[in-house]
Every structure is written in structure tokens, then in C-alpha cells.
Amino acid sequence: MAIVAPSFLSANFLQLQEECDKINASEAEWYHLDVMDGSFVPNISFGIPVIAALRKATKKVLDVHLMIVEPEKYITAFADAGANVLTVHLEASVHLHRIIQQIKQHGMKAGVALNPHTSVSLLQDVIVDLDLVCLMSVNPGFGGQKFIERTYQKVRDLKAMIIDSGSHCLIEIDGGVTLGNAKKLTDAGADVLVAGNTVFASQDPLETIRLLRLA
Ligand code: DX5
Ligand code: ZN
Helix, strand or coil, X not given: CCEEEEEHHXXXXXXXXXXXXXXXXXXXXXXXXXXXXXXXXXXXXXXXXXXXXXXXHCCCEEEEEEECCCHHHHHHHHHHHCCCEEEEEHHHCCCHHHHHHHHHHCCCEEEEEECCCCCHHHHCCCHHHXXXXXXXXXXXXXXXXXXXXXXXXXXXXXXXXXXHHCCCCEEEEECCCCCCCHHHHHHHCCCEEEXXXXXXXXXXXXXXXXXXXXX
């Protein structure tokens, strides 16, 4: 059973309450919230006030994915906004170990995201400290992109590292997840499936979420 994390980047922002009602009624356990700064990635999405508003609309886990430079500057703000999982990019974090500790000190689960070109081997020295590793299976910045096939091998390598180290960290896949690749991802070791386009552009989002969860 996978944890399904619908990505609100693909939601209808004019009807956010209805979108929340829909996801709240579904079997998805997490909300995936993508924060982009136009610097780390070539796009700008939404930020702290929107996340604080979504906090009031759901009891589900708010899984906040920061695609921003200098994420350490905003840890307190995202904790106050109600984030439960806070994920920073390894490529944007000069002092990653310190950032992980700070996220946990603020009462949140600590996640690290890796771009498609970044080797999972770079996590060897922090894997026991992590609650989540987010493997980007597209280049971050936009929804609706094509899944990068190399990701399966990265999931297997990361799973082996987690088992070897005794870490309890979850593996999340973000980008291009569909009903066609979900099972192959969970078979490889994925625990959390982010899905933007696949859920929000679906004719029947609740059924799509149900099927992703069974993957
Ligand atoms: C991409 C974001 C993803 C995105 C996924 O930069 O991190 O969370 O919303 O969208 P889909 O599932 O449509 O590829
Ligand atoms: Zn994301």
C-alpha cells in the first residue's frame, strides 16, 4: 500500500476549497505542496500564506517540497504555517546536516529531495537522520512532465542503503507518476507516490487515488 500525495500544483486554484474537499474525501494520506522561487527552479508557484490556508482545510499530512535556494531561512515560517514534512533540495543546501536537525527541532519530519542527476550515494552520511528522501523523477519546476526511467534503479539503490543503515526513512517519488508506473515503483521500494496531473486531470480523482494506493 503506497501513501498517495496529490500535488496541488495541478489543482484548480480558483476552487481550492473544492479541491481540498475532494482530496479530504479520498484515500490519499498526504497533501504534496510545491514551493518554487524562480531561482532554484525556472518557475514560481505559491508560498507560506497559501500553505497556512490549506492547513485550515485539512487534517491530512502537509508534505511541503521546497524548490528554493537558502531553504534554512524559512524553516520557522513553514513550521508556523503547519507543515508536517519539510523537504529541502540537496542541491540547494550548503549545510544539509544542520538544516535536517533544524527541521526536526521545529517538530517536523525532515526530507531531502534529489534532482535526477544527483546520485543517491551522496546521502550515505545523513541517511539515518532522514525521515524522507524525495527522488525527483522529472526535472523540478513543472507538473505534467515525462517520467525519467533511470529512477527505478535509483529507488533500488536507495532502498538498499536504507536497509543497510537501519534508517526508517521513506522513499517518495515525485514527477510523472501514473497508473502505468506506480506498481513498478512500489515494487522497487517506493513508499510515497506524488501525483499531480494523474490525480487532478483524472475524470475520477478518487478512483485514481484508490488505484495508486493499491500499487
Ligand atoms: C515538480 C513538482 C511535482 C509536480 C508533479 O517540480 O515537484 O510535485 O507537481 O507533477 P506531476 O505528477 O504532474 O508530474
Ligand atoms: Zn514536488
